[in-house]
Amino acid sequence: MNTTNQSNILQTEGLSRTFGGQVAVNGVSLAVREGEFKSIIGPNGAGKTTLFNLISGMMPPSAGRIIFEGRDITGRPAFYRSKLGIGRSFQMTTIFPNLTVLENARLAVQSREPHAFNFWQPVTRFGRDEEKAFAILEMVMLGGRELQAAQTLSHGDKRKLEIGILLATNPRLLLLDEPTAGMSRDDVPGIIEVVQRIKRAGGRTVMLVEHKMDMVMSVSDSVMVMHYGEMIADGSPQEIARNETVQSAYLGGYTERAG
Numbered sequence: 001m002n003t004t005n006q007s008n009i010l011q012t013e014g015l016s017r018t019f020g021g022q023v024a025v026n027g028v029s030l031a032v033r034e035g036e037f038k039s040i041i042g043p044n045g046a047g048k049t050t051l052f053n054l055i056s057g058m059m060p061p062s063a064g065r066i067i068f069e070g071r072d073i074t075g076r077p078a079f080y081r082s083k084l085g086i087g088r089s090f091q092m093t094t095i096f097p098n099l100t101v102l103e104n105a106r107l108a109v110q111s112r113e114p115h116a117f118n119f120w121q122p123v124t125r126f127g128r129d130e131e132k133a134f135a136i137l138e139m140v141m142l143g144g145r146e147l148q149a150a151q152t153l154s155h156g157d158k159r160k161l162e163i164g165i166l167l168a169t170n171p172r173l174l175l176l177d178e179p180t181a182g183m184s185r186d187d188v189p190g191i192i193e194v195v196q197r198i199k200r201a202g203g204r205t206v207m208l209v210e211h212k213m214d215m216v217m218s219v220s221d222s223v224m225v226m227h228y229g230e231m232i233a234d235g236s237p238q239e240i241a242r243n244e245t246v247q248s249a250y251l252g253g254y255t256e257r258a259g
């Protein structure tokens with residue numbers, strides 16, 4: 001099967017991963033268009049995080065292929081995929097706690113440029129990077145906290161900074177695995193707002209794994225449903241909300257809300 005399509009930024013073909021005798025991801029063939037906001041939903045253990053691990057190169061697949069911008073990257077390591085522009089959030093690991101919020105964002109901006117981490121660069125470029133960092137912090141709702149040490153941020157604001165750091169590296173494909181996970185009830189609306197802002201700002205290709213159905217249905221161009229490692233549906237939020245197989249496998253009581 002060769003269905004490589006130039007307008008797709010990412011494609012997987014028959015992607016599978018087993019752990020011992022257990023099939024975590026089972027023959028998933030998906031396509032993500034450039035600029036698309038695609039969510040992946042499914043019950044706990046359905047294989048969503050494993051799918052992200054395969055796409056980002058954290059682990060090799062047991063079978064299948066991954067094509068990114070027309071290039072077969074199946075056997076390529078994670079750092080190479082990250083250089084190509086597959087960006088994935090890693091909780092807490094990317095934040096420098098002793099640096100300010102702004103310094104964290106600026107270093108992430110610089111990491112994508114030639115001569116990364118050169119503090120002795122011309123002052124004009126330093127200013128440009130700082131401006132980009134400012135804009136990104138505004139987007140993730142950390143405006144006004146630029147000069148605070150990152151370690152003094154609340155749990156929810158740290159998550160926003162992680163997302164900001166990821167945005168600052170300007171990935172071609174952004175993978176967000178349950179950004180609201182582990183957040184207190186008070187912090188969840190802020191994280192949802194950040195994801196909605198990323199959607200509204202446009203120009204990005206995003207894959208989002210989330211259990212918060214209202215957010216998924218409001219931000220997604222398409223929703224893919226996983227169940228026991230398989231992709232059981234892929235369509236518009238409206239199609240997915242009405243899909244009977246999805247209803248019985250996962251959505252349970254979720255019905256589209258009026259308005």
Ligand SMILES: Nc1ncnc2c1ncn2[C@@H]1O[C@H](COP(=O)(O)OP(=O)(O)OP(=O)(O)O)[C@@H](O)[C@H]1O
Pocket residue numbers: 019022023024042043044045046047048049050051
């Ligand atoms: N490194 C691993 N070693 C062994 N089994 C694993 C590993 N990673 C995942 N699994 C198994 O693969 C299956 C899919 O797990 P995965 O974490 O991908 O699910 P998920 O859809 O992300 O679930 P959740 O919604 O709870 O995050 C589970 O049965 C899990 O126990």
Ligand SMILES: [Mg+2]
Pocket residue numbers: 048049050
């Ligand atoms: Mg998971």
